[in-house]
Amino acid sequence: MKRSFTKAISVILCISIVCCAGSMAAFAAEKKTDCGADCEFYPTIIIPGLGQSNTWVLDDNGDFVLDDEGNKISSFPAYIQIPELIKRVIGPALLSLVTQRDMGLSTALADAIELCFGINTCDNEAKPSEKVFVEKYPYPFSECNEEEMAEINSHIPFDKYPTNLPEDHLYYFTYNSFGNHVDTTKELCEYIDMVKEQTGHDKVNIVPISQGGTFANSLFEYYPEYMDCLHKVIYIVPALDGSTIIGDVFNDRVTFLEADYLYNGFLEEIGLLDANTARIIEVVARILPDEVLMACLEAAVERLVESVMTTSTGMWALCPSGDYLTAAEKYLSSPERASIKAQTYRYYQAQLNSDANIQKLLDKGVQVFNVCEYNFAMINVGETWDTQNADYIIHTDSTSMGAYFANVGETLPDDYVQKNTYCSNPEHNHISPDRVVDASAGLLPDTTFYFDGQRHDLTQHNSIILKLAFKLIADDEIKDVYSSPEFPQFNAGRDVREIETIIDQAKAVDASSLSSEEASKLSAAVAEAERVLESNTCTAEEWENACMNLTAVLIEIGVLEAEKVPSGFFEKLSLWLYDNYGTNGYSEMPLLTVKNVIGGVKNLVTGIIG
Ligand SMILES: [Zn+2]
Ligand SMILES: [Zn+2]
Numbered sequence: 001m002k003r004s005f006t007k008a009i010s011v012i013l014c015i016s017i018v019c020c021a022g023s024m025a026a027f028a029a030e031k032k033t034d035c036g037a038d039c040e041f042y043p044t045i046i047i048p049g050l051g052q053s054n055t056w057v058l059d060d061n062g063d064f065v066l067d068d069e070g071n072k073i074s075s076f077p078a079y080i081q082i083p084e085l086i087k088r089v090i091g092p093a094l095l096s097l098v099t100q101r102d103m104g105l106s107t108a109l110a111d112a113i114e115l116c117f118g119i120n121t122c123d124n125e126a127k128p129s130e131k132v133f134v135e136k137y138p139y140p141f142s143e144c145n146e147e148e149m150a151e152i153n154s155h156i157p158f159d160k161y162p163t164n165l166p167e168d169h170l171y172y173f174t175y176n177s178f179g180n181h182v183d184t185t186k187e188l189c190e191y192i193d194m195v196k197e198q199t200g201h202d203k204v205n206i207v208p209i210s211q212g213g214t215f216a217n218s219l220f221e222y223y224p225e226y227m228d229c230l231h232k233v234i235y236i237v238p239a240l241d242g243s244t245i246i247g248d249v250f251n252d253r254v255t256f257l258e259a260d261y262l263y264n265g266f267l268e269e270i271g272l273l274d275a276n277t278a279r280i281i282e283v284v285a286r287i288l289p290d291e292v293l294m295a296c297l298e299a300a301v302e303r304l305v306e307s308v309m310t311t312s313t314g315m316w317a318l319c320p321s322g323d324y325l326t327a328a329e330k331y332l333s334s335p336e337r338a339s340i341k342a343q344t345y346r347y348y349q350a351q352l353n354s355d356a357n358i359q360k361l362l363d364k365g366v367q368v369f370n371v372c373e374y375n376f377a378m379i380n381v382g383e384t385w386d387t388q389n390a391d392y393i394i395h396t397d398s399t400s401m402g403a404y405f406a407n408v409g410e411t412l413p414d415d416y417v418q419k420n421t422y423c424s425n426p427e428h429n430h431i432s433p434d435r436v437v438d439a440s441a442g443l444l445p446d447t448t449f450y451f452d453g454q455r456h457d458l459t460q461h462n463s464i465i466l467k468l469a470f471k472l473i474a475d476d477e478i479k480d481v482y483s484s485p486e487f488p489q490f491n492a493g494r495d496v497r498e499i500e501t502i503i504d505q506a507k508a509v510d511a512s513s514l515s516s517e518e519a520s521k522l523s524a525a526v527a528e529a530e531r532v533l534e535s536n537t538c539t540a541e542e543w544e545n546a547c548m549n550l551t552a553v554l555i556e557i558g559v560l561e562a563e564k565v566p567s568g569f570f571e572k573l574s575l576w577l578y579d580n581y582g583t584n585g586y587s588e589m590p591l592l593t594v595k596n597v598i599g600g601v602k603n604l605v606t607g608i609i610g
Helices: 004-018 082-099 105-120 146-155 179-197 212-222 224-229 244-250 257-261 273-285 290-311 320-331 333-351 356-364 456-461 463-475 496-507 515-533 540-555 569-581 591-608
Strands: 044-047 054-059 132-134 170-174 202-207 230-238 367-374 450-453 490-492
Touching: 004 591, 044 105, 044 179, 044 212, 082 105, 105 290, 105 490, 179 202, 179 212, 179 224, 179 333, 202 212, 202 463, 212 224, 212 230, 212 333, 212 356, 224 230, 230 356, 230 463, 244 290, 244 320, 257 290, 273 569, 290 320, 290 333, 320 333, 333 463, 356 367, 367 463, 450 463, 456 463, 496 515, 496 540
Parallel strands: 044 170, 044 202, 202 230, 230 367, 367 450, 450 490
Antiparallel strands: 054 132
């Protein structure tokens, strides 16, 4: 490696950068390592995803607002103030219930949304509220206190999968997800300068994760000189072209504002509730007429989008380029929002130039890697949710830099031929074994790793992705998807929590209480579970079987109880209601008894109020 030459060039460039931007000295420059920049490692900066930075609520005096237990209160995703919420909503809610009309409930709910999320509203210059404090770590991981380390480990478990990279070479950049995108990008530059000064190294690695990917876009577009300070860029599920969730929400394509879907299936398909709970909510929701409920939801969504989300350039950076122009026309056309529009339009250019800028990195010799997750249906909030492959939060076109995918649950046609848009090596087969992905159509066919069936927000529970990322930041052994059989291009998604829990439970069993047959069954099942957990390349089926087998043995020896299958009563009830009464609330149903009861209560209440 021609280190001295690149070092000289970098020094010249960096001097010029420092001279051009005298203000970029926000972080302390004290030396934090004594490697003398002469070690085998590159300092690495994690740029985490949405909500993976601590942001705290401040009061008018700039002091932390504390809860009853004396803990700081998070502003992400909202500052929930329960007593105030109840005070505002309870009256209109009761009135609306008894009158079965919208007696100020929709307005009260919209106000409640603003009360909670309003802390994240930015001003007309797209500047966030001064009442949001971003916790920062202007020093390496080795100098973080216990609390800070725990916070970082909760997002990226360095404690669980140790990396060879020394902790004084590891940095965690934080930002406000609802904040100002332009300012955060500038802060990222300052942070890179700080890391270089603290370590003495002239090059760093950056690891943009999810929303962090949007800051890589803007960094390369607004400050291309920083490309020369980079050794490696390791993207993890980056939102390089936003997420269709935001594109749909910003363009009035919200599924749960369709009554038929809301009353039948939305909650179950959202993936956050079990089927029974989802159906119970559907049944309970009918205590209000559908018009009232829909008016409430519409008012709440409108307020959230209009007053909070569309003031934040951080949120705008998550809008796909294909959706930006129509959404900007709708929300940013007024003269008051001209500055927000200018800032988002600038980012829109960065988004359009994302591939070209990554190509520039490659031309400069920067190594660029990517991790993409697929075959997990998009959360069903936006209308386009089931029209393309996704990882639950981001559509794969965005995270894969344009690779070609069959939709979730489908495969590429039998006669499909690899596109080879970006791969010219005829030896390479970039079609996934499950015939869902054609990686050759993505910008980085030879350095993008794909994980089947992996959910975006559970990435930190995929041991393979973590081991891969930590290997990439620690050394240069992996050059591409062919470097190591341990890390092939296509791999399976996983969530290690369940298998780890049952292994622990199995190991805690007192073997002397078991028959010899039971004991040997148990130890064989544990051995297989441990094998698949350690293996980076076991199939999804092997994983599943090992989990099921160990669970079955634990049930057999009485450590676990067989899971009770919910009766499906509420599903049947909800479907019966939907089939017979559509989306109507109970008061709208031609049931004399219900009508009589409601009428009685109504008379009583109007009697009292009147
Ligand atoms: Zn070093
Ligand atoms: Zn290739």
